[in-house]
Structure formats: structure tokens, C-alpha cells
Amino acid sequence: MKDLTDALLDVAIRKAGYEPGKAAIENVSFQVRLGRLTGLIGPNGAGKSTTLKAILGLLPYADAEVRFRGGSERYAYIPEHPVYFETLTLWEHLGLAAAVYGMEEKSFEREAGFLLEKFRMTKVKDHLPDGFSKGKRQKMMLLVGFLGRPDVYIVDEPFIGLDPRATKDFLDLLEEERRRGAGVLMSTHVLDTAERQTFCLPYWPPSY
Numbered sequence: 001m002k003d004l005t006d007a008l009l010d011v012a013i014r015k016a017g018y019e020p021g022k023a024a025i026e027n028v029s030f031q032v033r034l035g036r037l038t039g040l041i042g043p044n045g046a047g048k049s050t051t052l053k054a055i056l057g058l059l060p061y062a063d064a065e066v067r068f069r070g071g072s073e074r075y076a077y078i079p080e081h082p083v084y085f086e087t088l089t090l091w092e093h094l095g096l097a098a099a100v101y102g103m104e105e106k107s108f109e110r111e112a113g114f115l116l117e118k119f120r121m122t123k124v125k126d127h128l129p130d131g132f133s134k135g136k137r138q139k140m141m142l143l144v145g146f147l148g149r150p151d152v153y154i155v156d157e158p159f160i161g162l163d164p165r166a167t168k169d170f171l172d173l174l175e176e177e178r179r180r181g182a183g184v185l186m187s188t189h190v191l192d193t194a195e196r197q198t199f200c201l202p203y204w205p206p207s208y
């Protein structure tokens with residue numbers, strides 16, 4: 001393992017995949033550092049989502065070492081495809097996330113209110129996500145992710161489904177979080193948008 005002084009997350013994956021003996025990814029190692037954005041850039045099928053799943057412990061097979069600084073694991077995962085409870089409203093999703101993050105009522109209400117306004121979702125806060133458009137569901141994932149102001153953001157292909165204004169709001173807030181010292185790991189194949197960000201490690205794959 002390399003120097004951990006400003007590393008929030010240290011990843012060393014030897015092999016990982018969906019079946020033993022059949023690696024989907026091999027020899028992937030990098031760090032996510034304090035206040036830096038690390039990009040996983042590559043075409044469809046390169047293994048970006050699989051890398052993120054290996055970090056999150058969601059793969060059936062992984063020979064990997066994943067270390068969060070201080071073992072704290074204060075991270076938010078913003079998935080490529082929205083995951084939600086059909087019977088809970090947007091506000092209830094935020095409340096559930098706040099309980100998991102251990103937020104106090106006042107800071108929950110302040111932060112949730114700010115995020116709902118920022119992403120223009122206040123009017124639909126008491127609605128069920130089943131009735132949301134794809135972009136609104138994606139925004140719900142962003143709200144839940146930003147709510148706890150974690151040390152590390154793990155974001156899988158965030159630009160699909162978001163309109164230009166939501167994309168800009170998302171990137172601005174991510175930039176604010178980066179300046180606060182959060183580390184960001186983001187996978188994308190949308191190079192145009194990604195290139196406008198400050199990537200510290202556009203590493204994958206070398207030929208892309």
C-alpha cells in the first residue's frame with residue numbers, strides 16, 4: 001500500500017468478478033485522496049461499475065483490499081440505476097438516510113430543505129418515486145447521497161438522465177464538497193462532461 005497521509009480510500013483489486021475463476025477485472029489499484037476527484041473513464045463494458053461494486057463489497061467474488069481512512073467508511077454511493085422503496089416518499093427516503101447517517105433533526109431539515117431547493121424537488125417531496133421521471137429518480141439518489149456530507153463520494157455514471165441544469169447543479173455541489181475536503185470517485189464514459197472536471201487520475205483504459 002502507498003502513502004496513506006491524504007488517502008481517504010485505498011483500493012487494490014487483484015481479481016474480481018461474478019464467478020470464481022472468471023475475473024471481470026484484474027490488477028486495478030488507485031487511491032481516492034482528500035479533496036481530489038478520481039475518474040474511472042472507459043467505454044461500455046470496461047469494468048467501471050464492477051470496480052465500484054468490488055469496493056462496496058457487492059460482488060460475489062473479489063480478491064481485493066479496500067481501506068477507508070481510519071476504517072470509518074463514511075461514504076455515499078450514488079448508483080447508475082436509481083434504487084428506492086416504492087412505498088416511501090422522497091421526504092421519507094431522506095429521513096431514512098438521515099437516520100442511517102445519524103443526523104440530528106434540525107440539521108436534517110436544514111440540509112434536506114437546501115438540497116430539495118437546489119435540485120428543484122421541493123414540490124414533489126411528498127410524492128412516491130414511482131411517479132417520477134427517470135431524471136427525478138436520479139436526482140433523488142443525488143439528494144440522498146449529498147445529505148450526509150460524507151468523506152467519500154462513489155458515483156457511478158451520474159450524467160445519464162440528468163438534464164443540463166441538474167448536471168451543472170450536481171457538478172457545482174460536487175466541486176463544493178471537494179473543496180470541503182471530500183474525495184470523489186466517479187465512473188463515466190461521458191468524456192465531454194468529465195473533462196471539464198479536475199480529474200487527478202484518468203487512468204482507464206490507457207488506450208481509450
Ligand SMILES: Nc1ncnc2c1ncn2[C@@H]1O[C@H](COP(=O)(O)OP(=O)(O)OP(=O)(O)O)[C@@H](O)[C@H]1O
Binds near residue numbers: 043045049051157189
Ligand atoms: N451481473 C453480471 N454478471 C455477469 N457479468 C457481468 C455482470 N455485470 C457486468 N458483467 C460483466 O463484467 C464486465 C464489466 O462490466 P461493467 O458493467 O463493470 O462495465 P462498465 O465499464 O461499468 O460498463 P457501462 O459503461 O456499460 O456501465 C463486462 O464484461 C460485463 O459483461
